[in-house]
Each structure stands twice: as C-alpha cells, then as structure tokens.
Amino acid sequence: MIVPGKLVPLVAAGALVVGIGALGADEMSGDDKLRLLYSHRFSFTREGLPLVTVEIMHGQKSVVLSGDKGLRVLPDGDGGAEVRAGAEWTVTVEGGRPAEVRWWTVVSRHAGDAEAAQWKARGFAPRTFETGIVFGVEGDVIDSRDVYLAVAPAATEAAAGRSAAEIARKYQVDAFVHPELLRRPEGTIVARDAAGTTVRNAGTVWFAPLGEAIVVKDVVHGGGGAKVAEKRETRSYRGRVYLAVGQDGFLTVVNALPENELLMGILPSEIFPDAPMDALKAQAVAARDELLAKIGTRHFLDPFLLCSTQHCQVYGGMAEEQSRTNRAVAETRGEVLLRDGGGGLVP
16 A cells, blocks of 8 residues: 655654755864765755755866856855855866775675675675665654675676676575775865856865856766766756765766755656646656655765766756646655555655
C-alpha cells in the first residue's frame, strides 16, 4: 500500500538540520564547510525544506558568472567574509590538483558481521562503507542507508573492475566497484571582476545574487549533460552557486537551492506542462521521491549530492520553468509517497 507523507526536519545520524553555508564564521572554519560538501549529509534550509546541491558542469578551466543586480561573493558561504564589487566575475583555479582515489570491490550491499568474518576467512581484509541518508516524514524515520562490504582495494577503477569480475565469478556474488576518496582535490579558486577586484580562497568560492538569479555563461549540456561537452548556453539559476576544485583538479560549478526550487527546474523535463493539473501534481510528488531516494547514493567523490543529467535528474535551471509545473510543485510542497508500514520512499 502507498500512503502520503510530509517532509519534516530530523536530527539523526546522517542528517544535518542547517543549510549548507548557513553557519557563522565563528562556528565553522572554511575547511569544515568544504568537508561538509563532501560528506553527502542531508540538509534543510531554515524554512524546513531540504537543501540540495546539484552539479551544473565540471572540468572547466574558466567560468563566468553575473547577476542583473550584482553578486555577493562569499569565499566560505554565509556567515563569513563578503565582497560586493562588479556584476560579472570570471573564476579560475590555480594549482589544481586531482583527488586521490582508491577503488574497492563491493561484495554485499547489506553487510553484517557474519559476512565480514566469511570474507576474512577467504583471505581478504574487508571494510565497510555507509551510503544513503536518514530523514523524517511526519514522525516516521526514513532510513535509506546501506552498508557496503568491500574487499580487494585497487589503485585504478579499471583494475578494480577486473578484480570485481574475477571475484564475482569465483564466489558467485553480485560484485561492483565503489570509490573511496583518500584525499580531496586541492587548489585555489580565484574570482576577478572587470575592475580587477580579486577574491582568492582554498577549495571553494560561493556566489549569491543581489537580484533573483545567478547567470552562468556557456553551461555545458546536451545528450550527456555535464558529461559530454557538445553544446553550451547561458543559463540562470535560483539559490546560490559555488565553484569548487573537482576531482579532476579543474572547476566544478554547483547550484545549492531548496528542493522545491530545484523541482521547478526538473518537472518540465519529465511531463508536458499542459497536462492536467492533477497529473502535474502526481509527477511533482514522484519527482520528489526520486530526488530524495538518490541523495547519498552516488557522486561519492564530488562536492555535491546530485548531477543535472539523466544519471540523476535532468535540470536546466530557471529557463526550463513553466508556470503550471511551478504551481504543481508549490501545491505539493514537501509531499512524498511512502510504503505503508515503514517501507520507506516509493522510488
């Protein structure tokens, strides 16, 4: 049976009930805030809406951002230093250094002590990785976490793939590859306006609009979205945008915004905006379930939760929004579908 539910903030393992970048500078250091972006913890805005970080594009050497009424430049996010200068900024990275990654073969998605002991007896040194999130829905706890049991670490993804294939064949298990981030990518983000005002910060720089939106020039999109550099166009985004050093040592551009505003840019890609309003509302709820179900289950090496491609959900920013789908999102605010009896989200 499927039952409706309403999202509520929850303090629990894997949950964080503050907006990313919302803490004061005296409460969290810049490195703490950067570490939080890699933690894949679930977050809420002060208004109680899930805050989602979604990749706009990655692998860039230079990115240009602007705002019709100017931009606030926040090196470490809200609560820290702030610069207000030109309306357009060019961002680059200096000393970009790729992440250090180790790759494992996962042999169980729901590991227990008995399984770990079994793999030790086979001569492996297993370790576990926790994925997923915990959050609340009208008093019920939704726990999407899994505990991966992994063995046979390798230096490259290709080597781990070969190891996984051999282990799957030998032990008759459904093995797959999982990454471990040993060292975050490093570099200095440098933002400059036309007058020469320069902001430099290690790892990340945030931007907030003085008007309604942030404009990002030459956003890569197309059949593979941010994964294939086929087309570019200027796009506008709600919320905040931050630039970080990606796992390849180049710039990754990320949009941080409340779940309802993200869904406004997702829904028109999933259903015709002139569909009956009840159909639009149903799709809005289904899209919200899909969005929440994926958080914490992918992009383990990246400083964001989701990407803007079909790998997660296609998201094109404000240009994709339609008044009727925006209304459907607003009228289903926070609503999700759950399996009756504590069975979790309906994917």
